[in-house]
Amino acid sequence: MLSGYALATLNALWNSVAFILMLFGYRAIRRKQRETHRRFMLAAFGASCLFLASYLTRIVLYGDTVFGGQGAIRVVYLVILASHILLAMAVAPLVITTLTFGLRERIESHRKVARFTLPAWAYVSVTGVVVYLMLYQM
Secondary structure (H helix, E strand, O other): OOOHHHHHHHHHHHHHHHHHHHHHHHHHHHOOOHHHHHHHHHHHHHHHHHHHHHHHHHHHHHOOOOOOOOOHHHHHHHHHHHHHHHHHHHHHHHHHHHHHHHHOOOHHHHHHHHHHHHHHHHHHHHHHHHHHHHHHOO
C-alpha cells in the first residue's frame, strides 16, 4: 500500500498532468484543431478524475495533513488553500457542464462556459500542486 506521502505526491503529479493537458488542449483549439482539443481536454478530465480518486483515498486512509509553518507563510498557505478549496467545489460541475456541451456539439454554449471553466480549472490544478509543495517540500 502507498504511504500518505506517496499518495500526496501522486495527487500533485495528476494535477500537474491535468494542467499540462489543459494547456495543450487550449493551444489546439486556438489552432482550430477541434479533434486534438477534444482529446486533450478529455485526457485532462481523466487526469483530474484520477487525482480525485487518489485524493479521496489518501484522505480516507491517512486523514488531513497539518501545515507546520508559522507567521506570514501560514497566512499565505491558508489563503491559497481556501481559494483552492472554494474554487474546486465550483470547478467540478463547471468542467462536467463544459465537457457535456462540447461533446454534444453545443459549441456556443461550450465556448461561453469554457471561458470561465478553463482558468478556474487551471488555477485549481496549479494551486493543488502549490499546496502539496508547501505541505511536503517546505
